[in-house]
Amino acid sequence: MDVSLTRPYDAQPPIAMDFAPSPEMQALLPRVRAFVDTHVMPLEAGLPSGFTALVPELDHVRARVREAGMWQPQVPRAHGGMGLSLLEHGLVSEELGRTPLGHYAFGCQAPDAGNLELLLEFGTPDQHVRFLQPLLDGTARSAFGMTEPEHAGSNPVWLSTRAVPEPEPEPEGDHWVIDGHKWFTTGVDGAAFVIVMAVTDPDAAPHERASMILVPVDTPGFTHVRNIPIMGDAGEGWMSHGEIRLDGCRVPATNLLGVRGRGFALAQARLGPGRIHHCMRWLGICERSFDALCHRAATRELAPGRMLGEQQTVQAWIADSRAEIDAARLLVLRTAWEIDRNGVKAARELVASIKFHTAKVMLAVVDRALQAHGAAGMTDDVVLSHFYRHERGARIYDGPDEVHRAALAKRILERYRPGDRR
DSSP states (O other), rough: OOHHHHHOOOOOOOOOOOOOHHHHHHHHHHHHHHHIIIIIIGGGGGGGGHHHHHHHHHHHHHHHHHHHHOOOOOOOOOTTSOOOOOOHHHHHHHHHTTTTHHHHHHTOTTTHHHHHHHHHOOHHHHIIIIIIHHHHHTSSSEEOOOOOOOTTTTTTTOOOEEEEEESSSSSOEEEEEEEEEEEEEEEEOOEEEEEEEESSSSSOOOGGEEEEEEETTTTTEEEEEEOOOTTTBBOOBBEEEEEEEEEEEEEGGEEEESTTTTTHHHHHHHHHHHHHHHHHHHHHHHHHHHHHHHHHHHHHHEETTTEESSSSHHHHHHHHHHHHHHHHHHHHHHHHHHHHOOOOOGHHHHHHHHHHHHHHHHHHHHHHHHHTTTTGGGSSSTTTHHHHHHHGGTTTTOOOOOHHHHHHHHHHHHTTTTTTTO
């Protein structure tokens, strides 16, 4: 059989794609890299002491970022940011991702970056004053509460957290009363508020049951139960993942973010660009780990005059890593370009692809670099152990790899069904 006859169509006709940075970006990226190398990476020595101990120095670094005009690269200029496109911010994000502290230093760290986008697009003027502006100023942090320990995170519509309008039977009520249990609420330790995904319309269609509600952490009934240990490291402050309980938390009805029942639609708007940010950050981790791998291979002696890099296995690690990183970068840049050009919906297959592919490449490169360092790679003397410990979750959060692979394959197969020419 002629295979060409079975193809339904070319999913996308050839399109000229240009990822070359503009002259402005060509000037900016070296500045970002130099700043990170000079002012941010030296702070990594304090990571074993915890995030709180680093905050005073990080505050000084953040002030210098502002003075240099590089604060919040993803935020529109009208709100005090650099106003970069998604593709441009992706390039900056790769530079920042070379250190665990890069995004925080530049005011574009998750989950605040995603929450900023939600508030900018869907927040009311009052919410802009109360919740958005402190994030823009860098004087407060926020968290996002969606995952529940009682339910599979791979099924996001299965939620037990409920928000009920009060007083009944008013359709909207004056307040929302929230009861629920969340975990892996990143950065809730020290945050000012949490955007909570809660079921407000249990009888609606599955993707129209939940809403997003802004919950200040000082609301009676809100409890930060603990920071969850990640491979033995509970972390603190922004560098932690918390478990929270909401027991009769009563917040004003005006704390509803966006339209009631549109929580999942808002989440999807947040996830598309968010995955670009994550993937480019992962590529930054790749490059840092690759540099460590190559430096170790070129300088570590196995015996007098015999270098680690002479081993064919290590040479294969280096060659495979270089090819895999470059291929992943092109896929992510293409996705960002497509989103900038045609929106998130048009790029949904690419968004799924970069999530599982880039995470896989990152973890492979980190593992090779750690292996090349031997016992030293397992210690906090090098940053690789931090990457290994805290980035393994990349294949789980925002949907496990297996879900993204299955969803992508199903969409592709639909195009090969007889009579289907979508």
